[in-house]
Amino acid sequence: MNIPLLSEIRSPQDIQDLNDQEMKELCQDIRAALIEKVFQSGGHLGSNLGVVELVAQLHRSFDFSKDRLVFDVGHQCYTHKILTGRFNRFDTLRKTNGLSGFCNRKESPYDVLTAGHAGTSISFAAGLAEGHKGLGGKEGEDPWSVALIGDSAFSSGVAFEGLTQAAEKQVRMVVVLNDNEWSISRSVGTLARYLSRIRSSRTLNAVYDRVQSLAHRLPAIGERMDEVGEVIRHVLVPGHVFEELGVNYIGPLDGHDLEQVESALTRAKRLGGVTLCHFLTEKGHGYEPAGTDPERAHGVSPRKVPSPVNQAARAASPKRQAFTAVFSQALCRLGGADTRIHAITAGMPSGAGLSQFASDYPSRFHDTGITEQHAVAFAGGLATTGKKPVVAIYSTFLQRGYDQVFQEVALQQEDVVFCLDRAGLVGQDGPTHQGLYDMAYLRGFPGFQLASPRDAVDLERMLAAALSQKGPWGLRWPRGTAVECLGLAAELRPELTPGTAERLREGASGAVFALGAMVEHAMEVADRLSKEHQIELEVWDARFCSPMDQGALAGIARRQPWLATVEEHALAGGFGSAVCETLADLGAQIPVSRHGVPHRWIEHMSSREEQLELCGLSTDVLFSEWKNLASRSSPVSLSKE
């Protein structure tokens, strides 16, 4: 049989008859295609290159039209997409209306879980296995559930919660541990060290595995070999925590060797119950630059061809920097002046802007791994001792640590500063990564200051204010760049007393109360309306979502015919909702138009800008909406068609 072209693969059925050599060639083809395509679209290159053989063999050892394969995070599912008939759409990866960069139920029945957050695959697979009990009709015929999980995700607490319950229930489940020793940066924690101890006993394991596979060819002892094997293993290799938890352990084996992968999976199926198959892989395998810098290859951006137009546009734009970079520099400056400041990340030092702090102040930097719950509780403890923890976590991932924000920080009124990056629309990553709920879930905590900077100047000022005042603070900013200075210079701005907004523009045609990066949009629209239509808007930078500036809102309600709120956050429960609650409590009567993310899931698109447009948050959409509002004869009706 000839190996099929990737574009001809309709389902995993098409690779079932390949021999060993053909499978190897197929994997080479997949790898070459991944390098080519992922550099066009951007995406998780290193993670995907590392699991080509694992995923290809999983699709031969199991039948995932009835068994279930759950990818942890789902960022490493590209080979799976190819083998389940999606190669023809690969040019659309992470683009508007194109293939998602993660597993997505809407795309294929083979995508069991639409995911993007780490650590939950084992629990979800255990639930599937429990729910499928009896489905096979006879003992030993129920579908298998398989969780494919990386070593960093595996060290998150929830992975162990899943593993231990699955072991107790003895569900039919295989956990495939893809151990490449890397998270986005190097894996941390003593579990990583434990895995590396197991790794160093690999030679002994190899001897053991050889003995065992030979023994299985001899029916007389083969039957009892699993039992005997356990005894031998305990003598040869370090005590496996997993076995003590009731989980069969196989490995560590070479995850790039199809034969080893196949034999391990076959053995796992024979053992029954819950088996952990531990494979060693190389992140970015087959792409040479990843060998020296796996962190860089974890996710790559599309290769851009510089065009004269791009360069001209860049030169014309005012001075801008990524919010993340502004935060990083500000934190280093403040951290240099105050040794009580500690920085904490849950597995994302560079993404969260902490790499520089880590190298400048290593003893005050803490990467806890993918453990948001622990990171937040740890910050609560540190703060109790008088330190000033800054917890830098993406808005979407702080959801994992919500209860710890509530109990270990907010309820204790500890001085912890949460810096939420990617708070808003994120573009290519899609619904799993949108940071659209943080204000809704944080503003209900009494004594929790929640603010958002409109520019680089205020980001640093807000961070300084948060670190010098009492109680918990949350600062949020979106993906994308901050204008350096919008409005007054730093020293002329009103102090950042919690619950005070700043008026940036006067006018009588209507008022805009905006938050964070949306203030820039509001000002741009107001200037255009003034120039083109002589409409003069009063524009405010709310600065705080909690507490809310009651005086400013009461004044607006007295003066203006209407009020618009703008936020890059879900409308449900967000900043606009908080404004309406305040107005209601004040007994103020003014028509309010809320602009934010509508009450539905926002799929991935090629860019954040396209999503802003879709959600009515682009300057063009706001321009036409506010022009309409200002042009209507009173009374203003703001009911949306």
Ligand SMILES: Cc1ncc(C[n+]2csc(CCOP(=O)(O)OP(=O)(O)O)c2C)c(N)n1
């Ligand atoms: C709850 C949560 N926190 C953080 C992240 C961000 N994140 C995505 S992939 C990743 C590293 C995953 O490492 P590992 O599980 O070892 O898989 P690998 O990429 O090495 O294959 C991180 C931290 C996430 N997806 N979910």
